[in-house]
Amino acid sequence: MEDFSSSTEGKLPAAWYRKGGPQRILLVMDAPTVMRKLLLASFFFSSLASLHAQDALFFDDFDNGGTTWNEVKKEDHERFVEGGKLHMNVASKTYFYAGQNIVPDKKQDFSIETEFTFSKYKSGEAGIMWGGGEKGEKMYFFLLSPLGAWNFGVWSPQFYSLTGSQKSSLVNKGLAINKLKIERIGNKLKLYVNDVEVHTTKFPSTKGQLMGLVSGGGIHSVEAEYFKVTKLTSQ
Numbered sequence: 374m375e376d377f378s379s380s381t382e383g384k385l386p387a388a389w390y391r392k393g394g395p396q397r398i399l400l401v402m403d404a405p406t407v408m409r410k411l412l413l414a415s416f417f418f419s420s421l422a423s424l425h426a427q428d429a430l431f432f433d434d435f436d437n438g439g440t441t442w443n444e445v446k447k448e449d450h451e452r453f454v455e456g457g458k459l460h461m462n463v464a465s466k467t468y469f470y471a472g473q474n475i476v477p478d479k480k481q482d483f484s485i486e487t488e489f490t491f492s493k494y495k496s497g498e499a500g501i502m503w504g505g506g507e508k509g510e511k512m513y514f515f516l517l518s519p520l521g522a523w524n525f526g527v528w529s530p531q532f533y534s535l536t537g538s539q540k541s542s543l544v545n546k547g548l549a550i551n552k553l554k555i556e557r558i559g560n561k562l563k564l565y566v567n568d569v570e571v572h573t574t575k576f577p578s579t580k581g582q583l584m585g586l587v588s589g590g591g592i593h594s595v596e597a598e599y600f601k602v603t604k605l606t607s608q
Contacts, residue, residue, distance in 0.1 A: 430483065431475050431584070431602040435459050442471045442585075450589075459597040461588040463497060468532055468589030470502045470512070475584045475602050482605040485584055486554035486565075489597040491519040491547070497591025498524060500553050506581025513577055514587055515555050515564055521546040523566055527577070532590070536572060543569050550598070558605065 433441070436457045445452045449465040463469060477483045485501050498516035505512035511529040518524070521544045526534040543566040545551050554565040562576040584602055588595050 428604040428606065429601065430477060430604050431473055432599070433601075434599040435597070441473070445469075457598075459586065459600070461499065461586065461595040461597070463588050463590075463594075464592045466590055468514070468528065468587055470505065470583075470585055470587035472502065472505060472583030472585030473600075473602075474582050476582050477602075477604060482556070482558050484554055484556045484603045484605055485601070486552065486603075487586060487597055487600050488550055488552045489586075489595050490550045492594045492596050493548075494519040494593035495591060497589060497593045499586070499588035499593070499595045501555060501585075502528075502587040503555070503584040504577070504579030504581045505583040510581035511577075511579065512581065512583070512587075513579070515553060516587070516590075517544055517551055517553060517566070519547055519593065523564070523571060525564060525572060525574075535574075539571070541566060541571060543567050543571065556605065 434457065435454050442452060442454060442459055444454070449467075450461070450463045450469045452459070452461050452469070452471055454460070459471075461469070461471075485503060487501060489499060491499070498518050500514060500516035502512050502514050504510060505528070509530065511527055513527050514525070514532065516524045516526075518538065521542070522538045522540045523544060524534055524538045525536045526532055545567070552565075552567050554568070556563040556565070557576050560576050562574050563570055564572040586597055586600060
């Protein structure tokens with residue numbers, strides 16, 4: 374990531390340098406001037422706050438006990454909603470996903486995010502998936518490992534990492550909770566771990582309309598707190 378920090382240097386006005394040292398300068402503004410400046414400041418900060426107005430396209434906090442996540446119970450993986458969480462238990466080197474049909478406009482900016490915990494683990498990864506479909510279209514995965522690494526790659530028809538597994542102190546290791554988010558902004562894809570951007574690349578074209586959660590590549594259990602897709606609108 375680029376560091377956009379900067380510094381400036383300058384000299385104080387000549388009026389500050391008088392015999393006897395710097396002098397106090399009193400700025401006097403009439404009430405209308407003060408009011409105009411306050412209004413301008415208020416407008417500036419409200420504009421910043423609304424730069425990316427957000428509209429939810431999909432949200433599930435798993436509190437209704439629904440079965441819209443295709444509950445599964447097999448020898449190598451199971452998935453179910455219980456206690457306000459989506460549980461994904463895996464004992465396989467392959468990856469298993471649960472997706473929702475969510476269709477933003479093709480030119481629409483959006484974000485996908487979730488928070489989850491590895492309740493137990495030996496190996497593997499879990500995270501966000503998007504782009505898949507019923508016809509076997511390519512899917513993209515943004516994954517975290519409980520060993521402290523993130524990974525971004527494509528499934529077609531097996532997982533290929535595009536970044537390699539990246540160790541990062543931003544990833545909370547072990548049984549701690551982590552927040553994972555992706556953003557599509559224009560033709561850019563931005564990846565975030567615990568609200569910090571870790572990678573930017575070109576947004577990959579996709580044909581499928583699925584967005585959801587994925588886990589696999591080892592032996593572990595994951596508990597997801599929520600899943601959210603948000604429309605981002607620059608104003």
